[in-house]
Amino acid sequence: MPALVGIEGLTKKFGPLEALKDLNLSIPAGVTFGLVGPNGSGKTTLIRIICGLLRPSSGKVTILGKTVPFPEMRHLIGYMPQLESLYLDLTVEENLFFFASLYGLKGPRKKQRIQEVLDLVELKERRNFRVEHLSGGLRQRLSLACSLLHSPQLLLLDEPTVGIDPELRFSFWGYFSHLAKGGTSIIISTHYLDEASRCKKVLMLRGGKILALGSPEEILSQTGEGNLERAFLKLSRGAQDGPG
Ligand SMILES: Nc1ncnc2c1ncn2[C@@H]1O[C@H](COP(=O)(O)OP(=O)(O)O)[C@@H](O)[C@H]1O
Ligand SMILES: [Mg+2]
Structure with missing residues (x-):
């Protein structure tokens, strides 16, 4: 069975600004999927592309295997x-x-x-x-x-x-x-990280890129932190220090 939502090589540019940068992920059926990140991280842009209200600059979104919009x-x-x-x-x-x-x-x-x-x-x-x-x-x-x-x-x-x-x-x-x-x-x-912890799966976005993707428990164990807020801060710092 195809994923409920498939996201492949999804990039969205507004002029020179890259609001979403080459996202690849899939969202299974039957879950609460939390999309978290600070203002400007690309949450609304991603939702509007999944709804078919905005077109990607490159890449695609599918729902049950069909390319959006249909x-x-x-x-x-x-x-x-x-x-x-x-x-x-x-x-x-x-x-x-x-x-x-x-x-x-x-x-x-x-x-x-x-x-x-x-x-x-x-x-x-x-x-x-x-x-x-x-x-x-x-x-x-x-x-x-x-x-x-x-x-x-x-x-x-x-x-x-x-x-x-x-x-x-x-x-x-x-x-x-x-x-x-x-x-x-x-x-x-x-942008409330305590709410994200109630979701089955969480995608953390920052500057249009994936910081983390998994269940809240997986993200906590990957980062060795006690809550998602601290996990987010740790991952953000890592992304700033690292290349790109
Ligand atoms: N229609 C638009 N034209 C130009 N820039 C936009 C437009 N929509 C969003 N942006 C920019 O894209 C980035 C992501 O915005 P958005 O998806 O609204 O983030 P969030 O919902 O996470 O706050 C921001 O830098 C925002 O200013
Ligand atoms: Mg928004």
Whole structure:
């Protein structure tokens, strides 16, 4: 079986800037895959290329063996962008109806999925609130719900827990584990290294290059450190001192 996501010789340039440098890796199905690195390390660029929103400068990305972009991929993937893409003057439920239509859901299935995602992110009581009256955390919950409407097999979440309080971060991770147990693969970018340690596999990026790739336990044992934050610092220093 091909990997869920295959990344081969992937380079992305913005003018002279190389945002991703010859990445090679594959992401298996059925895992939570953490994409970690400081601002500017290339996380969003990688996610947008996997979604087919940006084209690589060279190399390619495949999903289930097919080269991105391909038409049916919109049924396979859900994407929660780093900046919210909700309609402020619509209610919670109206936003969900709008996104459900975009994903091609219709009739009873559409209504049913809207109720299910409202339940999952605990927004049922607020379904008739206009988004402009919601706090940032509630908007994040709604954005997540929108990305889940069509039950995607692969979910790409770009820093979904930035700027939300610890309690909500905790419940977000509850939703993620729930989804992963149900068979969804989740690629989640974060700059919180404690969050990365909850993932099954972690890719550490720095300056568009791979610093480390493996399970949190593997990265800790390779570096001889007690937590991922220290591991990241150690690997970063090594990369600075080393050639290239
Ligand atoms: N559309 C763009 N045009 C020019 N430079 C970009 C563009 N998008 C990203 N970059 C640059 O590419 C690098 C990686 O950015 P990004 O993928 O957004 O990183 P991250 O999500 O890890 O913060 C940064 O140096 C950023 O300034
Ligand atoms: Mg980003």
